[in-house]
Amino acid sequence: MLDPVAGAPAPESFIGDLLGTRTPEQTDFARRLLDALKRSLPDLVPRSLEHPFQAEISQGLGGTSALLAVLDAPVPHPVEAQVAALDALARIGEHHPLSKEVMSALRKSLAAAKDPQVASVAARALAVGRDPEFLAQQRAFLGSTDLAQLRISARLLGYAKDPAAAPVLLELLTLDRTAVADVVIWALGQIGDEAAVPRLHAFLERSIHPEVVIAAVGHIGARLSVMRTLPVLLDGPTPLREAAAEALARIIQKQEGRLGDRDLGRSVLEALGKVWPSDPSKKVRFWAMLGYAGLGGHLAPNEILTALGGGLTDKDLEAVGNLLSKRAPRPKK
Numbered sequence: 001m002l003d004p005v006a007g008a009p010a011p012e013s014f015i016g017d018l019l020g021t022r023t024p025e026q027t028d029f030a031r032r033l034l035d036a037l038k039r040s041l042p043d044l045v046p047r048s049l050e051h052p053f054q055a056e057i058s059q060g061l062g063g064t065s066a067l068l069a070v071l072d073a074p075v076p077h078p079v080e081a082q083v084a085a086l087d088a089l090a091r092i093g094e095h096h097p098l099s100k101e102v103m104s105a106l107r108k109s110l111a112a113a114k115d116p117q118v119a120s121v122a123a124r125a126l127a128v129g130r131d132p133e134f135l136a137q138q139r140a141f142l143g144s145t146d147l148a149q150l151r152i153s154a155r156l157l158g159y160a161k162d163p164a165a166a167p168v169l170l171e172l173l174t175l176d177r178t179a180v181a182d183v184v185i186w187a188l189g190q191i192g193d194e195a196a197v198p199r200l201h202a203f204l205e206r207s208i209h210p211e212v213v214i215a216a217v218g219h220i221g222a223r224l225s226v227m228r229t230l231p232v233l234l235d236g237p238t239p240l241r242e243a244a245a246e247a248l249a250r251i252i253q254k255q256e257g258r259l260g261d262r263d264l265g266r267s268v269l270e271a272l273g274k275v276w277p278s279d280p281s282k283k284v285r286f287w288a289m290l291g292y293a294g295l296g297g298h299l300a301p302n303e304i305l306t307a308l309g310g311g312l313t314d315k316d317l318e319a320v321g322n323l324l325s326k327r328a329p330r331p332k333k
Contacts, residue, residue: 056088061096067092082115098129110126135162166195169196170195181203185212204228210232211240218251229248233248233275238281242281245291
C-alpha cells in the first residue's frame with residue numbers, strides 16, 4: 001500500500017526556532033526536549049532517528065553509495081533490507097537532488113521488483129526524485145477509470161510535490177467523487193497549490209474527510225485557512241483539534257507570524273494562549289505552543305516543560321529549568 005510516510009510533526013527546525021539552539025546549553029536543552037517528546041509523544045519525533053540506515057540518511061548524498069550497494073548486491077539482500085535502503089534513498093531525495101546513477105538504480109529496482117513492498121517504496125523514491133518520465137506516466141494515469149490506479153498515481157504525484165499535476169488533481173476533487181477525494185486532498189496539500197484552498201474549504205464545510213482537509217490546508221499554509229481551522233481547534237473532537245492545532249502552527253510558520261490582519265493575529269494569539277498550557281491533548285498543546293510562539297507569544301522554559309513534559313522526571317525538569325533560566329543548580333545535599 002502506498003501510504004504517505006508520516007512526516008515528522010516535530011521537526012528540529014521548529015524546536016530550534018522556538019528555543020534558539022545557538023549555545024551549548026540551548027543545544028543540550030533541545031536534546032533533552034526531543035528525548036522527552038520521544039518518551040511522552042513518540043509519534044511527534046522524527047521516525048528517521050530510528051531508521052536502520054540513519055547514518056547514511058544523515059550523510060545525505062554521501063550516503064547513497066552504501067545504499068546502492070545494498071540494492072546491487074550479487075546475492076539479493078532480504079526484502080526488509082531492500083525496503084529500508086529504498087526508503088533511505090527517498091528520505092535523502094526529499095532534501096537533495098538524486099544523481100542519475102541513483103535514479104537509474106531506482107528504475108531498475110522498480111522494474112525488477114517481485115515483492116509489492118519493494119515496488120511500492122521504489123515507486124515512492126522515484127517520485128520523490130522527480131523522474132520526468134515516471135511523473136508524466138503518473139499524470140496520465142490520473143485519467144484512468146481504475147480507481148486503485150488513480151489513487152496510487154495521485155499519491156505518487158503528492159510525494160513528488162509535482163505542480164504540473166495540481167490542475168488535474170483539482171479537477172478530480174468534486175463532491176461526487178468522494179471515493180478518491182482523500183488521496184487527492186492529501187496530494188494537493190503536499191504540492192501546496194493555493195488554488196486548491198477554496199475547494200478544500202468547501203469539503204471542510206461539508207465534513208468530508210475533515211482531518212485530511214485540515215492537514216492539507218496546513219501544508220499549503222494560506223492565511224485564508226486560519227479562520228476555517230481556528231473554530232475546529234476551539235470546539236472540535238480531539239482528532240480534528242489535533243489536526244487543526246498542527247495546521248495553524250504550519251500556517252503561522254509559513255506566514256512568518258504575519259497573518260495580514262492585526263485583529264486576526266491578536267485573536268489567534270489569544271486563543272492559542274488559552275489552549276497550549278493546559279489542553280487535555282498533548283498534541284494540541286505541542287502545536288498550539290509552536291503557533292503561539294510563532295505569533296510572538298512569550299514562553300517561559302518551565303511552562304514549556306510543564307506543557308510537554310509528561311515523560312520528564314522531576315530531576316530532568318529541575319536540571320533543564322536551571323539550564324535555560326541560567327540559575328545555578330541547587331547544591332547537592
